[in-house]
Amino acid sequence: MNIHEYQAKALFEKFGVPVPKGAPAKTPAEIDAALAQLPEGPTMVKSQIHAGGRGKGTFTDGFKGGVKFCKTKADAKELAGKMLGNTLVTAQTGPTGRKVQTVYFTVASDIKKEYYLAILLDRATSRPVIVASTEGGVEIEKVAHETPEKITKVFVDPGYGLADFQVRELTSQLGLAGVEAKNAAKLIRALFKCFWETDAAMVEVNPLITTPTGEVLALDAKVSFDDNALFRHPEIVALRDLNEEDPKEIEASKFALSYIALDGNIACLVNGAGLAMSTMDIIKHFGGTPANFLDVGGGASKEQVGAAFKIILGDPNVKGILVNIFGGIMDCNVIAQGIVEAVKEVGLTLPLVVRLEGNNVAAGKATLAASGLSLVSGDTMSDAAQKIVKLVAA
Secondary structure, X not given: OEOOHHHHHHHHHHOOOOOOOEEEEOOHHHHHHHHHOOOOOOEEEEEOXXXXXXXXXXXXXXXXXXXXXXXXXHHHHHHHHHHOOOEEEOOOOOOOOEEOOOEEEEEOOOOOEEEEEEEEEEOOOOEEEEEEEOOOOXXXXXXXXXXXHHEEEEEOOOOOOXXXXXXXXXXXXXXXXXXXXXXXXXXXXXXXXXXXXXXXXXXXXXXXXXXXXXXXXXXXXXXXXXXXXXXXXXXXXXXXXXXXXXXXXXHHHHXXXXXXXXXXXXXXXXXXXXXXHHHHHHHHHOOOOEOEEEEOOOOOXXXXXXXXXXXXXXXXXXXXXXXXXXXXXXXXXXXXXXXXXXXXXXXXXXXXXXXXXXXXXXXXXXXXXXXXXXXXXXXXXXXHHHHHHHHHHO
């Protein structure tokens, strides 16, 4: 789960991570009240959407830049009015863009130097890793590709926690000394505590800045959380912005389905994330384009299968459906019954190819054969993929 910058910074403050003073506004009527919380002077206006590249983005009406520096609060108010309610297109939103439903005002900080700092889980070592670089304000992927020697990684033992010598290593690698190093050390410790205690999947500050007076501030903030741990954090769940999520993905989450919308026209209904990814790959291999990733899990019920079909059909781009089930724990006949009920309920007219294999597969195939539905069986995953690609192409 992702949250907005203004929410992330409010969370940072709770853990003692210093950030520039700021205030959000969700409606034009809230703009004056938000600006009143800031001192007069240079002010930043930031569009709040769940996507990067906001500063380089362009609104659909031609207005450029979702992050703006303003010399006065009056200028900030004017630009905020152009952003709020407008649709911002960035490199990460796709051509449709995202509607800006919140703007965030912050005091414009005097920047001495910019740095990069992030904490995430390294799956190879099963440990949190702190990633730092002197190249702040730049995409870390670009830094890693062009100047990897400028990236420092510190792996934290989850049993011991962040050690003082590791904090000193980070500040040293960033070239900080004196009061800057002292303030950076406090920030790093506070940021790690935030990451650890909220079950975050990633905490990223880009840029982290130093000021001429020796302050160290998180100028930007991006935080995502482990969905599997959200049951422990109702206060974080309350920060979820459904406006930033695909309605189909929201509906899927209600039925514990893992669904991600893609831009193709062949829908996939599969059990198991690995099999789902393989299914998408083989569709591409035979010339098709998957419309989604949909994992119904290892023990899906008939109700979940029915919900999955309805979600798939909510995508107008879908021109065909491939069901690919390998029954280990799952009973193939349960899936078959769910398919029959769902297809009859929604009145499916699109091509449907079903491949079943594994636990109770004979009963599952018999259920499909006796249903009278117009569907095509696939003997193997390869056979099923070729058939759905041909049917959609036709």
